[in-house]
Amino acid sequence: MAPIFIVLILVSIIALGEVLSLSSRAKIPTLLVVIAVTFVLLQTGILPESYIEASTFVAAGGVLVPVLIVHLGTMIPLSVIKKQYKAVLVTLIGLLFSVGAMLIIISLIFDYKTAVAGAGPLTGGIIAYIVTQEGLTEAGFTSLAAIPVVVFALQNLVGMPLTSTLLSKYAVSIRDDFSDGKYTDQEDNQVEGESKTKGLLLPDRFMQSNFFLLFLLFIGGALATWLGEITGINYSLWSLAIGIMGFALRIYPDKALDRSNSSGLAMVALIIVVVHSLVGITWDQVVSSLVAVLIVIVVGTTGLVIGGMIGAKIFKWKPTKAVPIVLTALYGFPGDYLIVEEVSRSIGRNEAEQKRIMDELLAPMLIGGFTSVTVGSIVIASILIGTL
Template identity: 65%
Template sequence: MQPIYLALLFIAIIAIGEIISILSRARIPTLLVVVATVFLFLQTGLIPESYIEDSTFVAVGGVLVPVLIVHLGTMIPLKTMIQQYQAVVITLIGLAFSVLGVLSIITVLFNYETAVAGAGPITGGIIAYIVTSEGLRDAGFTAIMAIPIAVFTIQNFFGMPLTSFFLARYAKKIRTDETAAAIQPTDEEASESKKPFVLPHSWMQSHFVIIFLLFAGGAFAVLLDDLTGVNASLWALVIGVTAAALRLLPERSMEKANSSGITMIALIFVVMNSLIGVTWDQIVASLLPVIVIMVVGIVGLMIGALIGAKIFKWDRNKSIPVVLTALYGFPGDYLIVEEISRSEGKNEAEQKRIMDELMAPMLIGGFTSVTVGSVAIASILISTL
């Protein structure tokens, strides 16, 4: 079959998953629909395993992984991260307790490899999953490949309801509180993005130049991996954050180059390709460790959130949701805040107050965990196998 037909088939599955996610307000994530559908088709023989690779998107997605991570490093300005340092620190404390809990308890109950297979995905999103699954495959641990898949696809169903519960309680407290700390962007922050680029401004208006710089950053990360042995994902993050801070790259670079949509599709093909070789028996065998990983990981996140709340004198109903963004990330964090503000605010002013209070720390929490923390955690842990 022609690659264009195969690509159309799988992109249709992705589009259907996206529509279901939109209709369910992200309660049923796109990737859950895609992974479940493709896995079912592979197991029943409706789609031969060769179809995924023959679409040629898998090779493209593999090349784009370090490039996308460089882009993720440009997502939120370093200055904003510093100003929201409390949300960043609380999230990192939650991640630390979650990972330590999984590594200690799961290693005792099962084994270290199983703990590593779950620790990366439980703290983040698609990149952490890809780093973990590819690392397991390269290390020869194909028998537990189902664990990161299962953790990655079902953690939304735990994280989003818990977040909604705590945020609703917090929103009730702040909706009539005139002293609530509304977080507004300052003129200084707004002017930050207007600082001149290192390269001529006209060059940075070109999509091709931005894409070239992203690829250069990704290639440099891979080179540093070869030279140092430190995972390319970590280098790519550092390169992205540094390049954005020094104005070598614009913020949200891939979006500025109008390339984020096709890049994410190629990345999802990498996820689909990781399903090849995973069997029903492996899924069934992984259910017990996955359930234990989910419980231990989520409890660890919440314990860390409570400790962070004590340190910075935050309300626990605010700190816990910020840390729980590790389980779903963007756009789930945005959609939940929007829904809570609309349902709990009794008028437009109260809705705005809730949005202003919660949006920035929730987005920063998700960025810290899903975009940065989980990639670092997965990269480090995989290197220990």
């Protein structure tokens, strides 16, 4: 079959996942649909394993991983992080408790390798999963290959309903108590807003070019890969550092890959890399890993909740605000945004109340998700894989 038809099949599966996710307000995660449908097609032989490799997107996705991580480093303005430092610290506390609990408890019940296989994906998103999967493969632990993919597929089903329930309770307190004065201002909520490319080191006429932006991103990705080879430190950490520093030094604009109009195709390639990781995983492996996966999810989520409650105690926040911010590690963006939007609309009795709820919750929830999924999980996965 020609590669274009294979890619059409794979993109159709991704589109199906998006349709179901959007129709259910993200209650059915896109990646869960993609992983489940592809796995069934592979196991039944309807989609031959060789087809995924033949799509050529696997190689493209592998090349784009460091570039995408550099892009992630350009997504969080330092000014917003400073204003939302409590959300950052609460999230980090939750991540530390979650990872610590998994490394101790899962290692005692199973072994250390199983704990590492579950910790990376549970504390973050697609990049942390890929780093973990690659690390396990390189270390020769192919028997554990099913654990990260099943954790990655199922954690949303725990995180999003729990977040929605707790955040709804906190939203009621916002609605009913307008005297606390703890509402974020308009400026704090510009996490997803567009900022201008002016003020960058390179001339604006160059930075308006999609090709030139891609050139800069590929320089960052190549540099990170080279540094990873000569230092032994995972390339993902170098990519993230280059993106953050490049953005801070005004070499990169914010959301650099989005500005090059290339993020959509890059994400398709990245998802196909995830799909490719299903090749060779059997139904028996998935079934045999379910017990470990469920324990990883329970222990990891419990660690996030405990860490969030401790963070709430330290910063004098209500647990119903702090814990949902930490739980964004289980799903990230756009799930965090969609949950806040849904909660504000369902709890607020009028437009003014809905705006108050949205203003209070949006910035910390987005920053929590960025901190865990974009930064924390990549660091955690890279460090843990390096210990195998």
